Amino acid sequence: MTAPDRRERYAAALYTTLEVSPFHTPWEHLGPLRRAVWYARAEAAMAIADSEQAMVRTERDDARRLVNELACPTCKGSGLDPDDEGDWDGGVGRHNPNTIGPCPTCMGDRTRQGSAR
Ligand SMILES: [Zn+2]
Numbered sequence: 001m002t003a004p005d006r007r008e009r010y011a012a013a014l015y016t017t018l019e020v021s022p023f024h025t026p027w028e029h030l031g032p033l034r035r036a037v038w039y040a041r042a043e044a045a046m047a048i049a050d051s052e053q054a055m056v057r058t059e060r061d062d063a064r065r066l067v068n069e070l071a072c073p074t075c076k077g078s079g080l081d082p083d084d085e086g087d088w089d090g091g092v093g094r095h096n097p098n099t100i101g102p103c104p105t106c107m108g109d110r111t112r113q114g115s116a117r
Contacts, residue, residue, distance in 0.1 A: 010042035011035065070111050075103035079110040 001009075012027045015038050030038075071077030081103050086095040102108030 006046065007039055007042045010045050011038035014038055014041050014045065072103055072106035072110055072112055074105035075110065077110050079103055079106065079108040 015027050015030070018024065025034075067077060072079075075082055079102060081101045084101045086097050087099040088094075089096045103110075106112070
């Protein structure tokens with residue numbers, strides 16, 4: 001979605017919050033001057049949404065960093081043996097990922113400390 005599309009959607013959505021009266025002009029028929037007022041309101045709402053999204057991204061990145069710090073270096077947190085492809089299944093001609101054994105370092109615990117904790 002391009003920036004003008006987004007602003008248009010926000011402005012139209014905000015405009016729908018107006019009480020409907022017999023004099024209510026549909027958004028599609030609104031003139032440029034009246035639209036400009038709603039675009040300004042839309043931009044204010046978008047600025048709040050953007051700052052909230054940035055906060056969520058920061059929290060998500062912090063959580064990912066923490067998970068990576070705690071993760072077992074051998075299996076990188078998957079808990080699975082990276083050298084095990086799984087049992088060969090001739091029926092479908094491929095390895096079965098559901099039969100991959102536990103990581104030899106953490107024994108499937110997924111953290112650096114492993115099962116010794
Ligand atoms: Zn591991």
